[in-house]
Amino acid sequence: MDKHIDLVNDQLIRVFNDILTIEETELKKGDFSDLSIKEMHTIEAIGMREKRTTGEVAKSLSITVGTLTVAINNLVKKGYVERVRSEEDRRIVRLQLTNRGRLFYRAHQHFHKSMVKAALEEMSQDEKEALMKGLGSLHKFLKQYY
Template sequence: MLDRNLDLDELLSGTFNSILRVEEQALQNRFTEGLSITDVHTIVAVGMYERNPMNVAANRLGITLATLTSAVKKLEAQGFVRRERDEADRRKVLLSLTARGRKVYRAHRIFHEEMLSAALSELDDREAKVLAEALSKLKEFFDSRA
């Protein structure tokens, strides 16, 4: 049992790290514009055509409003994100993507689609279903502890 757990731990950690490396390489090759992977994930959390309150994006990222505010200030200054007050409730700050931010969002979506397509191309339908079910259970486990 211990060996199995160690093997699974190595697989999970290794897979996570590999995904991050591939994602960082894609950033350098496609749409870097000086963005970090954290910046791109912040852009994705804002959403393509949405006007979300800051707390929605913070929840999507699992970060505090203060951390998000710092990231958004930088992305706004670079022209990727727009902040505006909610007309119905002036206390709320709504986030949306600029055309430049939407370009990054689309490129990131395409990257993920291509990565998944390539990674899953060796699996048949049954294997893909088993993998999806197992990953779903792992995600539920980690989400319940986050």
């Protein structure tokens, strides 16, 4: 069993580092070279579906609202995010992606979908289910730590 622990640990570290390296490389050479990795993850957390409050986004990123506010200020200046006041309660400010933010979001989602599709391509249904179960267990474990 210890052999499997070491092998899986090595693979997880390699995959995590490879994804970060690829994302950083693509950011530097692409149309979105003004974004940092943290800003990229912030845009992902804001998402395209509904307008979210800073508290909701901060919680999904496991950071403080103060830390998020600094990132949002930078993303607003760069033209990726805008703050929108609620019509029902003007005290509530929600975040939404601008056209540029949505363009980046779609491009980044395409990268992730391509990566996952390639990983699953040669797997049997049983292997896919085992992977999902393992990732679910890993996520549950990680959620206990933050």
